[in-house]
Amino acid sequence: MTIGEISQEIGLSADTLRYYEKIGLLPNVPRDNSGKRNYDENFINWIKFIQTLKNSGMSLNDIIEYINLAKCGNNTYQERKNLLIKSKQILLEKMSNLQSMIEKANYQINNYDNILVPKTNALIF
Structure with a gap:
């Protein structure tokens, strides 16, 4: 092929x-x-x-490490599992950061007229 x-x-x-x-x-x-x-x-x-x-969120470097560990045999089982756990933790951190950004965006939307418009006008005009 x-x-x-x-x-x-x-x-x-x-x-x-x-x-x-x-x-x-x-x-x-x-x-x-x-x-x-x-x-x-x-x-x-x-x-x-x-x-x-x-x-599942693994980086390419972690995938390379996972594959190299797998080539070493079953004695690397826990190390490979730890790479998956690490990837999950990174995803959870990203999700937390995104949630924080969403909350800030909601605040800005809810207070657009009172906060952002006056700040925008002060900078532009």
């Missing part, structure tokens, strides 16, 4: 697939005689696995 074909099937750009290979997220993709990448079902499974971890 060519990079274009797998790109279309998976929904990732060819550039993203090349980048994943370059940074070590994907194993080296075999190439045909003309040098074109030749993906097989195993690579589709790799990409779907990467997407699963990415969709």
Whole structure:
């Protein structure tokens, strides 16, 4: 399967697939005689696995670490789980920050006429 074909099937750009290979997220993709990448079902499974971890909030660096740990065997079970826990904590922090921003936006909307309009007018006029 060519990079274009797998790109279309998976929904990732060819550039993203090349980048994943370059940074070590994907194993080296075999190439045909003309040098074109030749993906097989195993690579589709790799990409779907990467997407699963990415969709849970993991960074690409953490996914690389997770994969490297997994290659070391089951004795890295807890370390891999800790990466997932770390990703969840980061998401919770982001969610908290977003909630705080929403509250500030609500305050500004609710007090628009009394606070923001006078401040805006003082700066502009």
